[in-house]
Amino acid sequence: MLTTPQGYGEIGINSIMYFSVKDIETTFGKMVDKGAELERFPQLSANMPDHELWIGFLKDPDGNLIGLMEEKPLKNTGI
Numbered sequence: 001m002l003t004t005p006q007g008y009g010e011i012g013i014n015s016i017m018y019f020s021v022k023d024i025e026t027t028f029g030k031m032v033d034k035g036a037e038l039e040r041f042p043q044l045s046a047n048m049p050d051h052e053l054w055i056g057f058l059k060d061p062d063g064n065l066i067g068l069m070e071e072k073p074l075k076n077t078g079i
Contacts, residue, residue: 018055018067028056028068039065050074 021027024042032038042056051071058066 016057016065016067018069021068021070024054024056024068024070028058031058031068036060036066042068042070045069 028042037059039057039059042054044052045055046053048071051073054070054072056068058068060066
């Protein structure tokens with residue numbers, strides 16, 4: 001998914017590329033360990049009918065914003 005952030009037209013923040021991952025916390029941590037700049041830790045962004053949408057943001061070496069997202073299945077609460 002590509003979106004246009006605030007600041008459109010400024011170098012390094014013209015678009016956001018989102019990558020769907022299976023384990024956002026682990027993937028995010030590995031990317032930070034390899035030098036990606038932390039922008040926002042993964043957090044719950046939306047409760048959907050059949051999953052939770054989690055999103056976190058990093059910056060690459062050129063300052064481009066990169067989004068990671070994971071669709072986590074809903075946990076059975078037993079209710």
